[in-house]
Amino acid sequence: MNGKELHISKNVLVLGNSSYGYQVAAHVRDNGYPVILSITEPSDYISDEKAGEIEILMPSVLVDVKGGPGDFKVVLGFGDGSQARRTCGCIIVAMECSWVSARKAWNLPPRENVLSLSQVCSDPEAFMGKLDHGGKIVFVCGFVQNSYSFTQRQVAKIAGTLAKRPDLHVYVLMEHFKVSEQGVEKQIRRARDQGVVFVKFSESRPDILVNGDKIVIKYYDEGLGGWVEFSPDAVVLEESSYPPPEAQVLSRALEVRLDNQGFFQADSLHNLPIYCNRTGVFVVGSGKGTISEAQSKTEAKAVAVEVAKLLEGFEDALGQPSINLEKKKCAICLTCYRVCPHRAISHRNRRPEFSPLACKRCGMCVAVCPMNAIELEASRREDVVAELKGVTHRFIKGTRDHLPHIVVLACQNSAYDAYLLARQRGLDIQAHTGVVKIPCGGRVDSETVLKAFANGIDCVMVLACPHDSCKSSDGSMACSQTIEVLHEMLEETGIDAGRLIFDTLGPGSAMEFVDLVNQVAKELEER
Amino acid sequence: MAGESELTVKKDRVIIVGGGITGLTAALELGQMGKDILLLEKGPFIGGHAANLPCKATDRCLKCNDCLVEEALRQVRENNSPLEVKNYAKVTGIKKNGGNFIITVEPSWCSIDQEKCTDCGACLEACLSSGHQAITHAPSINIHPFYGIRQELCTCLSEGVSPPCISACQEGAITISDKVESFQVQGKGVLLASGFRPYEPEAPNRYGYGHLPNVITTEQADRMLRERGGIFRPSDDDVPKKVAFVQCVGSRDRRLGREYCSRVCCGYSLRMALRMIHTVPDMEITVFYMDVQNFGKDFERYYNEAKQKLRMVRCLPGDFYGWQDHKILVSYFSEVEDKTISEAFDLVILTVGLSPNEQGRALGEEIGLKVNEDGFLVAGEENLKQGVVVAGTAQGPMDVAECICDAKRAALDMKKYIEGI
Numbered sequence: 001m002n003g004k005e006l007h008i009s010k011n012v013l014v015l016g017n018s019s020y021g022y023q024v025a026a027h028v029r030d031n032g033y034p035v036i037l038s039i040t041e042p043s044d045y046i047s048d049e050k051a052g053e054i055e056i057l058m059p060s061v062l063v064d065v066k067g068g069p070g071d072f073k074v075v076l077g078f079g080d081g082s083q084a085r086r087t088c089g090c091i092i093v094a095m096e097c098s099w100v101s102a103r104k105a106w107n108l109p110p111r112e113n114v115l116s117l118s119q120v121c122s123d124p125e126a127f128m129g130k131l132d133h134g135g136k137i138v139f140v141c142g143f144v145q146n147s148y149s150f151t152q153r154q155v156a157k158i159a160g161t162l163a164k165r166p167d168l169h170v171y172v173l174m175e176h177f178k179v180s181e182q183g184v185e186k187q188i189r190r191a192r193d194q195g196v197v198f199v200k201f202s203e204s205r206p207d208i209l210v211n212g213d214k215i216v217i218k219y220y221d222e223g224l225g226g227w228v229e230f231s232p233d234a235v236v237l238e239e240s241s242y243p244p245p246e247a248q249v250l251s252r253a254l255e256v257r258l259d260n261q262g263f264f265q266a267d268s269l270h271n272l273p274i275y276c277n278r279t280g281v282f283v284v285g286s287g288k289g290t291i292s293e294a295q296s297k298t299e300a301k302a303v304a305v306e307v308a309k310l311l312e313g314f315e316d317a318l319g320q321p322s323i324n325l326e327k328k329k330c331a332i333c334l335t336c337y338r339v340c341p342h343r344a345i346s347h348r349n350r351r352p353e354f355s356p357l358a359c360k361r362c363g364m365c366v367a368v369c370p371m372n373a374i375e376l377e378a379s380r381r382e383d384v385v386a387e388l389k390g391v392t393h394r395f396i397k398g399t400r401d402h403l404p405h406i407v408v409l410a411c412q413n414s415a416y417d418a419y420l421l422a423r424q425r426g427l428d429i430q431a432h433t434g435v436v437k438i439p440c441g442g443r444v445d446s447e448t449v450l451k452a453f454a455n456g457i458d459c460v461m462v463l464a465c466p467h468d469s470c471k472s473s474d475g476s477m478a479c480s481q482t483i484e485v486l487h488e489m490l491e492e493t494g495i496d497a498g499r500l501i502f503d504t505l506g507p508g509s510a511m512e513f514v515d516l517v518n519q520v521a522k523e524l525e526e527r
Numbered sequence: 528m529a530g531e532s533e534l535t536v537k538k539d540r541v542i543i544v545g546g547g548i549t550g551l552t553a554a555l556e557l558g559q560m561g562k563d564i565l566l567l568e569k570g571p572f573i574g575g576h577a578a579n580l581p582c583k584a585t586d587r588c589l590k591c592n593d594c595l596v597e598e599a600l601r602q603v604r605e606n607n608s609p610l611e612v613k614n615y616a617k618v619t620g621i622k623k624n625g626g627n628f629i630i631t632v633e634p635s636w637c638s639i640d641q642e643k644c645t646d647c648g649a650c651l652e653a654c655l656s657s658g659h660q661a662i663t664h665a666p667s668i669n670i671h672p673f674y675g676i677r678q679e680l681c682t683c684l685s686e687g688v689s690p691p692c693i694s695a696c697q698e699g700a701i702t703i704s705d706k707v708e709s710f711q712v713q714g715k716g717v718l719l720a721s722g723f724r725p726y727e728p729e730a731p732n733r734y735g736y737g738h739l740p741n742v743i744t745t746e747q748a749d750r751m752l753r754e755r756g757g758i759f760r761p762s763d764d765d766v767p768k769k770v771a772f773v774q775c776v777g778s779r780d781r782r783l784g785r786e787y788c789s790r791v792c793c794g795y796s797l798r799m800a801l802r803m804i805h806t807v808p809d810m811e812i813t814v815f816y817m818d819v820q821n822f823g824k825d826f827e828r829y830y831n832e833a834k835q836k837l838r839m840v841r842c843l844p845g846d847f848y849g850w851q852d853h854k855i856l857v858s859y860f861s862e863v864e865d866k867t868i869s870e871a872f873d874l875v876i877l878t879v880g881l882s883p884n885e886q887g888r889a890l891g892e893e894i895g896l897k898v899n900e901d902g903f904l905v906a907g908e909e910n911l912k913q914g915v916v917v918a919g920t921a922q923g924p925m926d927v928a929e930c931i932c933d934a935k936r937a938a939l940d941m942k943k944y945i946e947g948i
Contacts, residue, residue, distance in 0.1 A: 176820075185788050189786065269595065299932055309556070417601075466582070
C-alpha cells in the first residue's frame with residue numbers, strides 16, 4: 001500500500017477517568033497539539049476557560065476505534081446514546097487506578113470505627129474530633145495486597161500527628177516498611193519518635209475480629225515473642241489498588257494488552273515507561289500499574305514529548321521501507337492480521353492492509369504467511385538466504401578440519417549486539433561460526449532454518465531476546481514455538497533435533513554468547 | 528584559560544551535564560525537537576552506571592532495564608543528526624552571565640578523540656603489552672569510542688615514558704599531555720544530569736569490605752556479570768556455592784547520616800540473585816534484609832519467586848570475619864531459632880545504595896538549586912525560570928525506566944524555557 005494516500009491527523013485523543021486526564025491533555029495542548037479529552041465521569045474540575053483548545057467530551061466513553069496511528073477513527077458514546085466521531089493521530093490512555101476499601105477483605109462489617117486510609121486523610125480533623133475521649137488507633141498496611149510507599153507516607157504523617165496527643169495510642173501493623181519514596185524513611189522514624197508503635201510481620205499476620213460491638217485485634221508479636229490482644233477504638237485500613245473499571249472494555253476497543261493483573265500496559269520491558277503494544281497508543285498514570293502522584297505527573301509531561309515526536313515523525317516513517325504484499329499470492333487467510341503484535345495489519349475488502357506507521361518491521365507476518373506473499377523490505381527473504389549462503393560458504397568451502405559448522409540467527413535487538421560486542425572485544429568464538437542478523441526472533445520460519453541445514457550446516461542456533469523483553473511482544477515466544485515444531489519435524493525425518501537450538505540472550509551478554517556457541521561446538525565435536 | 532572560541536558559541540544551545548542514561552535521553556529528545564545540544568561527560572564513555580548493568584534474564588526477562596539502556600545507546604549511534612558529545616569533559620563551574628550560562632570545562636589530560644577513533648583497538652593492545660591497564664573497553668558495542676583511558680591508571684607520564692598508545696594509534700586520536708587547558712562553553716540553558724555515586728563502605732567497616740577478598744558490592748557484581756557472564760569469587764575465581772546478599776548497605780542508616788531508602792537496590796539485588804541461581808541451580812543464596820521495597824510493575828511475581836528460590840532472612844548481620852579458604856563467617860540473629868548464628872559463606876555481596884554525586888551537587892548549588900536533607904538536588908519553579916533543569920538520579924534514587932521518563936519531562940521543561948513559553 002502506498003503510504004502517501006494516508007491522511008495524517010495531528011489531533012490527540014486523551015482518555016481519562018479523573019482530573020489526571022485533564023492534566024495530561026493540558027501538557028499536550030501546551031506543546032502545540034489540538035486535544036480531544038474524553039472523561040468517563042462528569043466533574044467540576046474542568047472549566048471551559050481553563051480548557052482552552054481542548055475539546056472536552058464529558059462524560060463519554062470510547063465505543064469504537066478503527067484505523068491506525070496517524071489516522072485513528074474513534075467513536076465516543078455519551079450517556080444519552082448520542083455519539084461523537086473524531087479522527088486523531090494518536091491516543092493517550094490517562095486513567096487512574098481504583099482504590100478499594102480493604103474492609104471486605106478483612107471480613108469486617110461496615111462500622112463507624114472501621115475506616116479507609118483515604119477517608120481519614122481527606123478529613124483528619126473530623127477523624128481526630130471523634131477520638132476526643134482518647135483510646136487506641138490501629139493502622140493496617142498491606143496483608144491484603146502489597147503496600148505502597150506513598151500510602152505509608154500518609155500513614156506516617158497522620159499516625160505521627162495523632163500520637164502527639166497523650167491520650168491516643170497509635171499502632172501501625174505492617175508486613176514491610178515501604179520507604180522507597182523520598183523522605184518516607186525519615187517520616188516513619190519521626191512518627192516512631194512521636195510514640196507510634198510499628199509492628200512488623202514476617203511469618204504471621206494479625207487477626208481483626210468482631211466481638212459484639214467491639215473490634216478485637218489479635219496478633220503474635222514476632223519481636224517480643226508473645227501474643228497481643230486488645231480492642232482498638234478505631235481501625236484504619238490501607239486500601240487496595242485495582243485496575244480502572246474501564247480497562248477491559250478499553251483494552252478490547254484499542255487492541256492494547258493488559259498486564260497479568262489487568263492494568264493497562266502488558267508486562268513487556270519495552271513498554272516501559274509509557275508505551276504499549278500498539279504504536280500511536282500511550283499509557284500513563286496509575287491505570288497502567290500503581291504509581292505515585294509524582295511519577296504520574298512526570299509521565300504526563302513525558303507523554304507530551306512522545307506524542308510530538310511520533311506525530312512529527314510520521315512523514316519520515318512513511319518514507320521508510322516496510323511491508324510488500326504480493327496480492328496474487330495472498331490466500332486471504334488473514335493469519336498475518338492475527339499475529340501482528342503491533343496491530344499494524346488491518347483488513348479491507350478481505351485483503352490485508354499494512355500500516356507503515358504502525359509497522360515495527362519485525363517480520364512476524366513474513367514468518368507465518370503460508371503463501372510467502374509477504375516481504376519485509378528491510379530484510380528480504382532472498383537477502384537472508386544470500387547472507388546465510390555467504391556466511392556458510394566462507395567456512396564450508398576452504399576448510400578441511402572437522403570442527404562443526406554453526407550458523408547463528410541472531411536478533412538485532414539482543415544476540416546480534418552481543419555477537420558484535422564479543423567480536424569487538426576479541427573474544428574467542430569457535431572458528432566456523434557464521435552469524436546472520438535477523439530483525440526479530442519472530443521472523444524465523446522453517447524455510448530459513450531448513451535452508452541453513454540444506455547448506456550443509458551442522459547446527460543452527462537461533463538466539464533471540466528473553467521472553468517479555470521482545471520488542472515485538474510475542475516474537476521471541478513465537479520463535480521458540482517454531483523451533484519446537486521444527487524439532488518434531490527433524491526427529492520425524494531422522495535428523496538429530498539437537499542440531500537446532502533456541503536460546504535467549506541480552507544485548508550486552510557477549511560472554512554468554514561465546515559460552516553458548518562454544519559449548520554447542522564442543523558437544524557437536526564430541527558426538 | 529582558553530577563551531570561548533574553543534567550541535563555537537551557538538544561540539539557544541542547551542548544555543547537558545552528564546552522559547548517563549538521563550543525559551543521553553534528554554539529549555536525544557531535545558535533538559529531536561531541533562534544539563542545539565552539547566553533552567558533557569566527564570568519563571571516557573557515555574552510558575554511565577546504567578550501561579554497566581548486566582542482563583539478568585533467567586528463562587524470561589526480569590525487567591532489569593538493561594535493554595532500555597542499550598536501546599538508548601543504539602539511538603545515539605544511529606541518530607541522523609549526531610549529538611554533539613564531549614567525553615573526558617569535567618564541568619568545574621557554571622556561572623550565569625546575562626541570559627547565558629558560562630560553563631567551565633576541565634578536560635581530562637588523557638583522552639581519545641571520538642571523531643578520529645576508528646575503534647581498531649591498537650591502543651588497548653599497546654597499553655596491555657607495555658604492562659599497563661589504563662585503556663579499557665566500553666561495556667556496549669553501541670558506545671563509541673569503544674576504547675577509553677582510565678585517568679587514574681594512566682601512569683606513563685608520571686613514569687616519564689612516552690605512552691605507547693599514542694604511537695600505536697594510526698589516527699592520532701589519543702592525547703596524553705600535562706598541558707591540557709580548561710575552556711569555556713556557553714549555553715542558554717543547563718540540564719543537570721549529574722547522576723549518583725554507588726555507595727562504597729569506608730574502611731574500617733564491619734562487613735570486612737576492602738580487606739576480605741570475597742566481600743564485594745553489587746556494583747562490582749554487576750560489572751563482573753556484564754564483563755564475564757558469571758559471578759566468581761575474587762580470591763580463586765571459583766563459582767561460589769554459598770552466597771549471601773546483605774541488603775541496605777549504606778541505606779536507611781541514620782548513624783551513617785544516610786537516612787533514606789535507595790529505592791532500586793531490592794530490585795537489582797533480587798534480580799541478580801535469581802539470575803545467579805538460574806545459571807548455577809545448586810547455588811545456595813541467602814538474602815539478609817529488613818524490608819523489601821516494591822520494584823517495577825511485576826513486583827509481586829518476582830518477590831514470590833525470590834521467596835521460593837532464595838533463603839530470605841529478616842535481619843541484617845552484625846559481624847563478618849575472614850574464615851578458612853577465604854570464606855566469610857557471618858553472624859546474625861535468627862528469629863526462627865531465637866539465637867545468634869554464625870554461618871560461613873563463599874561470597875558476600877553487599878547491596879549498596881545510591882549516594883548523591885558531590886560534584887553534581889556542588890554545580891547545582893552554584894546555579895541556585897536547593898539540596899534536600901539527603902544531599903540530592905531539588906529544582907523549583909524559580910530554577911526553571913533561570914533555565915536550570917535537573918533530571919534523573921541527581922534528584923534522588925530512581926530506576927532506569929524512571930530516569931528515562933524523567934529525562935523526557937526535563938526535555939519538555941527545557942524546551943519551554945528555550946522557546947519562552
